[in-house]
Amino acid sequence: MSSQYVIQKLFRALLTIWIIVTFVFVVLRLSGDSVLMIFGPDVDAGAMETLRAEWGLDKPIWQQYLVYIGNVFQGDLGKSYLDGRAAFVVVMERLPKTLSLMGVTAIFTFLIGIPAGIYSALHHNTRTDRVTMTLSVMGLSIPNFFLGVLLILLFSVAWQILPSAGSETVWHYIMPVLTMATAEASVFARFTRSAMLEVLNQPYIRTALAKGVPWKEVVRQHALPNAAIPTVTIAGFFVGSLVVGGVVTENVFAWPGVGRLLVSAVANRDLAVVQTAVLLISFSMVTTNLIVDFAYGWLDPRVRDLRAQSREG
């Protein structure tokens, strides 16, 4: 990986973070007078002026902007209107639950989606392939809130074998994970399948077969590693869709994570909590994309040796 590549990607990531922070600041200021919004029009004008001065709202807009950016990087994102605690703390204490749900979902996504895709590609145009692909289209099409509700109807209402809300035991994980992993595994199955098919059509596979390498070896040594490279690129997309799926799924199953907090904060217009959650999600997305770029640069020799090539050429 050339240092130019690394610097360019780092610069882009920083630029994106700066734009996101600025975007939140602009939206926050455009959305109205926050003092008025919290206390309503009946509060004494003098008291409101004092508050404005205390929060720095009487300063020129560019000063407010600089103060805001400074605060963001110190993790000071205001207080929740509901209980007056720091928004950062309110969001962070919900994070472990969300991360554990996402982590378990990711494991099941990989365990189901990738083998299904590989198997489909190796049995291209057979009945198994068609059944797998039909299932994956269906898995993609069913909205996760409906799948979640259906699972609750079956397992909690009709058969009464699984809890429908909460996150205390292992049993609580089954339905949320199933809800999220269905769509994710469908995406992975389709993507892995087409990556494998693409690789299997390459001349180097034919060469390997022609020189007598057994089929199993060809798949293991040549096809799988090469098909893995494009699969890395959907990791960024994967994290994004885990975040969105998590927000919806946490609400279906009353899972006490960041997603549920975010939606109730939006409904209550608890702006400090909303902006904290959004900035947290943005930073993780930008970081993921950065890691994907680096991983791709490291895995794909064509990108990795760019500098070597340009030096020779």
Added chain:
Amino acid sequence: MSAALFLTILIGVALLAPILSPNDYTTIDLRARLQAPVWMEGGNWDHLLGSDNLGRDVLSRLIYSIRLSLLVAFVGTIIGAVLGTTLGFVAAHFRGWVDDIVMVAVDFQASLPFFIIALTLLAFFGNSMMLFIILMGIYGWERYARITRGLTLSALTHGYAVSVKTLGANPKRVYLRHILPNISSTLIVNMTLNFPATIIMETSLSFLGIGIQPPMTSLGNMLGFGRDYLTTAWWITVFPGITIFLATLSMSILGDWVRDRLDPTLK
């Protein structure tokens, strides 16, 4: 085939909603609360698919929900396509800093799931139908912009665009009459992907209670409200749920078919 048939029926239902719906979808009848569908015990012909927690007719609500959900997705898709394509042309035409600004906006939107952007804006500005439809329009514009920009930049070097320009056509004519028809198949393929995604986006937000607001009804918000009555009245949630599922499934199947026919890179 069945996918196309189902979509045709849906569009028909959406267009003919006032004629088809057996009852007014907002009429509350507290004596007929949570009535079962007609084929089940406790059901009767007044409410074919049962009634909800306020005694409103589920079938009529379903019909009007289909109407609103399709309308929002349709308007959203059109706004996104027009906005994205225009900005793509603008970026390709002016290049330089205009191009840079458009591409930074594209990268920004692609860097965050739009669902999160929509949630933020709805939180800050409060929920209104106008803002909601604009949001559905902004959703996905960046893909049209990226496609249009890329294809236009390459089209501008092709013989036909160069000759039309040399003949003295103004830029508007070059882009709308000559380049747009040539890149339209890729844009249409993107539309078939964007439409079901917009439906899912709208229904998800409405399901969470931050999309379409009552007294209006959408497929997502029916499901969201019906969720509280899962143990006693599954029909409130299951019928709209199945409708969303079949609608997105049909559109995916149809979209694949359109892509196979139109996408030049697959030929």
